[in-house]
Amino acid sequence: MSEEGEPKLVNPEFTKEVIKRGADTITLCFQCATCTGGCPSGRITAFRTRKLMRRVQLGFKEDVLPSDELWLCTTCMTCDERCPRGVKITDIIMTLRNMAVEEGHMAEAHKRTAGMLIKTGHAIPMGDKFRELRKTLKLDEVPPTVLCDPKLYEDVVKIMKATEFDKLIGERIDG
Numbered sequence: 001m002s003e004e005g006e007p008k009l010v011n012p013e014f015t016k017e018v019i020k021r022g023a024d025t026i027t028l029c030f031q032c033a034t035c036t037g038g039c040p041s042g043r044i045t046a047f048r049t050r051k052l053m054r055r056v057q058l059g060f061k062e063d064v065l066p067s068d069e070l071w072l073c074t075t076c077m078t079c080d081e082r083c084p085r086g087v088k089i090t091d092i093i094m095t096l097r098n099m100a101v102e103e104g105h106m107a108e109a110h111k112r113t114a115g116m117l118i119k120t121g122h123a124i125p126m127g128d129k130f131r132e133l134r135k136t137l138k139l140d141e142v143p144p145t146v147l148c149d150p151k152l153y154e155d156v157v158k159i160m161k162a163t164e165f166d167k168l169i170g171e172r173i174d175g
């Protein structure tokens with residue numbers, strides 16, 4: 001990312017590409033910062049939603065796509081609910097992440113989560129703690145997902161292979 005105060009390379013094609021991918025509400029943002037004020041991630045990190053929207057509007061591709069802060073959003077959608085202009089902020093962030101991954105940028109924590117999806121079919125591991133918790137709630141220990149049917153996991157793997165998901169995160173699916 002550029003140093004604070006350093007001139008940034010404006011790339012209008014970047015903004016156009018974001019809009020082309022369906023994130024056209026970026027043009028509606030008038031920089032009120034309501035999103036930043038309610039962002040739970042921004043409360044504990046340097047992530048500022050309004051600034052991210054502005055950088056996209058201005059075409060600061062090199063600031064946005066490789067940045068760590070792009071991955072600090074938890075996709076809670078609080079900002080979407082509060083934005084007075086109806087900007088689809090979370091969708092915009094997801095679009096930016098897709099673009100970032102296509103260019104080889106992904107936060108390490110997200111890579112690890114995606115790696116779990118490849119290994120188990122679940123992004124969050126189903127450990128003993130969750131099994132016990134499910135039992136106390138009188139649920140089956142194992143949820144009705146890929147965990148209880150190997151065929152479903154095979155189908156998930158097929159999709160990941162077909163979409164080359166493994167390559168995107170630098171993993172390899174055997175077979």
Ligand code: SF4
Binds near residue numbers: 036053083089
């Ligand atoms: S709340 Fe909406 S209009 Fe205000 S800065 Fe955030 S995205 Fe822009």
Ligand code: SF4
Binds near residue numbers: 072073
């Ligand atoms: S969706 Fe992301 S940017 Fe919006 S409030 Fe939640 S954490 Fe912040």
